[in-house]
Amino acid sequence: MTVPSPALFNRRSSSSMLVAAAASFLVLTVAFGMPAQAYQLSGCKYDSAQPPSITYVKYSLPAAYGSAFDTGQYNWDLRTGSTTYFASTTSTDPNIDVYAVSSLPGGVWALTTGECWATTRTWKYDEVRIDFSRVIMDPISAESKARVAAHELGHAYGLGHVSTNCASSPAIMWNSTAMFGCWGTWPWADDVAGWDSLY
Ligand SMILES: [Zn+2]
Numbered sequence: 001m002t003v004p005s006p007a008l009f010n011r012r013s014s015s016s017m018l019v020a021a022a023a024s025f026l027v028l029t030v031a032f033g034m035p036a037q038a039y040q041l042s043g044c045k046y047d048s049a050q051p052p053s054i055t056y057v058k059y060s061l062p063a064a065y066g067s068a069f070d071t072g073q074y075n076w077d078l079r080t081g082s083t084t085y086f087a088s089t090t091s092t093d094p095n096i097d098v099y100a101v102s103s104l105p106g107g108v109w110a111l112t113t114g115e116c117w118a119t120t121r122t123w124k125y126d127e128v129r130i131d132f133s134r135v136i137m138d139p140i141s142a143e144s145k146a147r148v149a150a151h152e153l154g155h156a157y158g159l160g161h162v163s164t165n166c167a168s169s170p171a172i173m174w175n176s177t178a179m180f181g182c183w184g185t186w187p188w189a190d191d192v193a194g195w196d197s198l199y
Contacts, residue, residue: 103136
């Protein structure tokens with residue numbers, strides 16, 4: 001398995017084009033290397049009225065990435081008890097737009113991008129975009145792809161990164177490839193506690 005050195009799975013930022021046009025929302029950036037502790041919130045989430053229905057559209061997504069996304073969302077649903085939380089849609093205005101692109105800026109594995117209303121701290125239009133980097137993720141296992149997808153979904157929910165270890169408190173939001181080696185059903189307890197704090 002050829003895996004590039006650990007880097008950020010994710011950065012969150014606004015499109016520069018949109019940033020120039022509006023000052024009513026914030027640009028969020030999730031930094032690498034937070035101290036070990038319980039779940040972190042990224043500062044933006046879906047509107048409280050949105051669950052239990054988050055819709056998504058996969059845009060020309062290769063089968064391996066479609067499966068990874070499905071597994072990631074299924075596991076989130078399973079662990080949060082929200083068995084119908086996610087729903088595929090043919091709407092042109094879904095809550096999550098999912099793409100696999102050839103590569104991403106900064107060599108990140110995947111990227112969750114959204115704009116956040118400054119007042120309500122909710123996603124503008126309740127919409128984010130998730131991109132997977134094929135140059136990095138094509139070689140990794142289906143299981144690891146699914147974990148990256150679940151990590152990005154955690155960002156969409158409103159979770160930030162944690163620094164931890166498998167033994168004390170495994171977390172899908174651990175921004176390290178070491179997360180791939182943690183045992184058990186994921187997302188783990190710390191991730192679910194974060195979700196519970198938001199919805
Ligand atoms: Zn991340």
